[in-house]
Each structure stands twice: as structure tokens, then as C-alpha cells.
Amino acid sequence: MSSRDTPVGLLVVNLGTPDAPDVASVRRYLAQFLSDRRVVDLPRALWLPILYGVILNTRPARSAKLYESIWNRETNEGPLKTITRLQAEKLGARIGSPRLIVDYALRYGSPSIEDRIETLMKRGCERIALLPLYPQYAASTTASAADAAFAALRKMRKQPALRIGASYYDDPAYIDALAASLRRQMAALDFAPEVIVASFHGLPQAQVDRGDPYRDHCEASWRLLGDALGMGPEKLRLAFQSRFGRAQWLKPYTADMVAELAQAGVKRLAIVAPGFSADCLETIEELGVEIRDLFLAKGGEKFARLACLNDSEEGVALIEALAKREVAGWM
Numbered sequence: 001m002s003s004r005d006t007p008v009g010l011l012v013v014n015l016g017t018p019d020a021p022d023v024a025s026v027r028r029y030l031a032q033f034l035s036d037r038r039v040v041d042l043p044r045a046l047w048l049p050i051l052y053g054v055i056l057n058t059r060p061a062r063s064a065k066l067y068e069s070i071w072n073r074e075t076n077e078g079p080l081k082t083i084t085r086l087q088a089e090k091l092g093a094r095i096g097s098p099r100l101i102v103d104y105a106l107r108y109g110s111p112s113i114e115d116r117i118e119t120l121m122k123r124g125c126e127r128i129a130l131l132p133l134y135p136q137y138a139a140s141t142t143a144s145a146a147d148a149a150f151a152a153l154r155k156m157r158k159q160p161a162l163r164i165g166a167s168y169y170d171d172p173a174y175i176d177a178l179a180a181s182l183r184r185q186m187a188a189l190d191f192a193p194e195v196i197v198a199s200f201h202g203l204p205q206a207q208v209d210r211g212d213p214y215r216d217h218c219e220a221s222w223r224l225l226g227d228a229l230g231m232g233p234e235k236l237r238l239a240f241q242s243r244f245g246r247a248q249w250l251k252p253y254t255a256d257m258v259a260e261l262a263q264a265g266v267k268r269l270a271i272v273a274p275g276f277s278a279d280c281l282e283t284i285e286e287l288g289v290e291i292r293d294l295f296l297a298k299g300g301e302k303f304a305r306l307a308c309l310n311d312s313e314e315g316v317a318l319i320e321a322l323a324k325r326e327v328a329g330w331m
């Protein structure tokens, strides 16, 4: 078989989730996640005592309860894993080519990027495209996924050719998919939101100061989405959620914005997380429960959390467009 005939591998990658919603599994997951230098780029001598001395002794118990509350009991998976798996399955069925093997991997937890690259190679793939499902580039997410892939290749004598998918924050296919999904979900609400908050995962301000383009990418996505929906910056707001630790993160914080909107008299609010490709703890629990409770406690009356693109028709069509771009010339 010439290399032109060997199958091409496509690996859909997302962040990850614990293997089980118990304290030990969450601890293992957080230890892996938070020891990644791409995620916390403090000097190790400063960070590891805090991580092992404080965070891993307190956070796992609290987070395990939250994971427990959103766990997919049918498949015994966190929602992020279920959705990423379905995205890969539906993408494979949609492309329907025996020459393209589609699989998924998670940066933290399992199945790992290394494990899935090895599996694709055992199935004959000499060319592999990795598709990190992060629309906006951040070193803590996109670069970390690439690091894991290249770390796996580093151990090999015979390496596959490897491509890492580009970020797609301003890709019309992404903006159109989001706009269509939001229009569809808003039409199904029993109220008309006065304001919609586009809430992106936050990042320490210091990481942006060191050159991460993440904030610019989020702003571009937000503007383009507003244009596509015909909504100005007062109607579709930009905010950043999931702050972790005491340092300054990207502002405005979603919680502050939602509280201020309620206090200013906004009664009907919708929230969407355009930077997340799959619903997860940060959207289902943080936005759907914590932020909702906050809005209602501050005087809001109607609240809706809109779903991520997930494995919807729009979501899988988008991933197909991204996948075809990344394997162009290989098939």
C-alpha cells in the first residue's frame, strides 16, 4: 500500500473531565490539569506547594459534588465527554469515507491524546489531523493540546505526519453555526430576552499581557456574532466566566455583569457560551445554576441558558467544515 492509500486520522480534541464524579477521580483530574504549565504558568516552586498543599485538599470535594449533579448516569461519563464522543461519531458517519478514521481525545483524563494517536497509527494512519475544539486560541487550551500530541510523537521512531487545526474564532462557518443555533433556541423560549450575555471562559489577565491573543479572539467572535444576529453591544454583551484563584482575570466577570443587569432592572436574560464547543460543568452548572440563581436573587424574573453547539446539526456541520479544511491535500 502506498502512503497515498493509507487512511487519514482525524482526532477531535476537547479539554477533558474526570473519569468519575468522586473525590479521588476529581483530584486526579485536577492534579493533571492544574500541573500543566500551559494552564498555570507560575514558577513551580511557588505553585506546587499551593496546588498540593491547598487546592487539591479542598477543591476536589466541592467539585465532585458539582460533577455528581451533572453526571451522565446512562453512559457513566461527564457531559463534555459524552458530547465530544457524539461529535466524533456523527462526524465520522457524516463524512462516511473509509479513508478517514474519526476519533476523539481529551487533553486531561481519558481517552488521552497519546492513547488515541497510537490507536490511529495501529489502524494504519500515517497522517493525523488534530482538531482542538477551541474556537479562540489560548496557550492554556490550544497550545496545550498540541504539546500533548508532540510529546506523544517524541517517543516514536516512526512518527505520523501531524497537523494541528487552526483556531476558528472568525470563521464564517463558526459564526453562522452559532447564529443559527441561537436563533433556533431563542424562538423556542417562552419569553423575549432583553439582554443576551455571551460568556466566554476567562483567562488570567497576566497570560494575555504575555501575548495570548485570546481576548482579541473573543471580542472578534462576539462582534461578528452580534452582526450576524443584528444585535448591538448593549443587546449582546461580552463577559468572562469561571475565574479561578485570586489573581485578576479577564473582565468584565459574568457574575458581576449579571448582577448589575438585574440591579439595573433587566428582568429577562439569556446567556450563551460561544467559546465552549460542548456543554460541561462550566456551562450547565456555573451558568445554568449559579448564575441563574444570582440573577433571580438580584431581581431578575426570567432566565434561559442556551445550549452550546454540541452534537447539534449546526455543531457537527461546523466540525465537518473545519475537518475538511485540515485534511485538505491529504485525501
Ligand SMILES: C=CC1=C(C)c2cc3[nH]c(cc4nc(cc5[nH]c(cc1n2)c(C)c5CCC(=O)O)C(CCC(=O)O)=C4C)c(C)c3C=C
Binding pocket: 015, 016, 017, 018, 034, 039, 040, 059, 063, 078, 080, 134, 138, 140, 141, 201, 202, 203, 204, 214, 242, 244, 275, 276, 279, 280, 281, 282
Ligand atoms: C487555573 C486556570 C485555568 C485556566 C487558565 C483555564 C482556561 C480555560 N479553560 C477552558 C475550558 C474549560 N475549563 C473547565 C473547567 C475548569 N477550568 C479550570 C481552570 C482553568 N481554566 C478548572 C479548575 C476547572 C475544573 C472545574 C472545577 O473544579 O471547578 C471546563 C469544564 C470541564 C468539565 O469537566 O466539564 C472547560 C470546558 C478554556 C476554554 C480556557 C481558556 C481559554
Ligand SMILES: [Fe+2]
Binding pocket: 201, 242
Ligand atoms: Fe477552565
Ligand SMILES: [Fe+2]
Binding pocket: 242, 281, 282, 286
Ligand atoms: Fe467553574
